[in-house]
């Protein structure tokens with residue numbers, strides 16, 4: 534039986550609409566809009582696209598967007614000075630420094646400098662630590678988006694076997710922590726895992742965050758498994774000179790075995806920005822001493 538396709542685009546649109554409503558309520562209560570500052574250093578084309586779409590989505594949701602574009606040769610001291618200024622700016626609830634940064638800048642030093650209360654990417658060690666010990670935290674956007682899709686599809690995740698493929702600080706590790714928090718039995722697989730297909734075959738939930746095109750095939754899956762494909766890989770298309778996007782999962786074979794699966798594009802991708810806006814609003818409420826917004 535063919536898997537049902539998890540429509541991340543539709544879910545993300547719904548979340549953005551809820552963010553819009555909560556943002557309007559926040560403005561009515563506090564007299565100001567929640568604000569997100571995005572910092573881009575250099576001219577990396579992919580980063581420029583991300584920053585532009587983050588800015589657009591922020592404004593479309595009725596939040597305030599502050600964009601800071603710095604030249605590629607910006608020094609670490611100048612970037613840290615900007616972060617310090619944004620930390621102290623009352624109109625800014627969330628700070629996102631677009632990665633990767635040019636080689637003269639130490640990414641960790643920059644992330645460490647962001648006020649954890651404004652760390653809407655959830656990369657600061659304080660937020661990573663809070664997530665790990667089960668406290669309220671700002672959680673990285675992509676894995677939180679994956680969890681939202683899973684809970685929407687499956688409801689209670691308690692007791693389910695989850696296999697996360699990939700152990701990055703941005704996706705794999707926080708994803709594992711989130712699933713553990715939902716009382717899943719969690720396995721984190723990575724490049725040194727032995728017999729990965731056998732490990733994946735145990736899973737009721739598979740989250741693939743590897744960066745290897747169509748690595749996970751249908752014969753790796755337990756029938757009926759829910760598959761979340763985080764991968765975004767550009768590969769050559771059939772027509773000469775063109776490219777297309779594929780995930781870390783071979784959609785065609787996996788869809789014949791899985792119970793539900795996210796497509797690429799249109800699955801996890803659209804969730805990331807929607808969750809970024811959600812995190813900004815959550816941060817704004819906390820900073821204003823208000824209870825967290827409902828329904829987000």
Ligand code: NAD
Pocket residue numbers: 675698699700701702703704705722723724725726729742743744745763764765766801802805
């Ligand atoms: P990363 O390169 O930091 O981590 C990849 C992980 O995969 C590593 O932990 C590594 O151990 C593991 N790995 C590598 N080869 C493997 C193999 N053969 N078998 C098993 N594990 C292996 O990548 P990342 O930042 O976590 O991103 C992963 C993928 O998700 C990429 O395709 C990236 O583009 C995509 N991504 C998508 C979004 C989104 O918004 N949808 C956000 C972030 C990342």
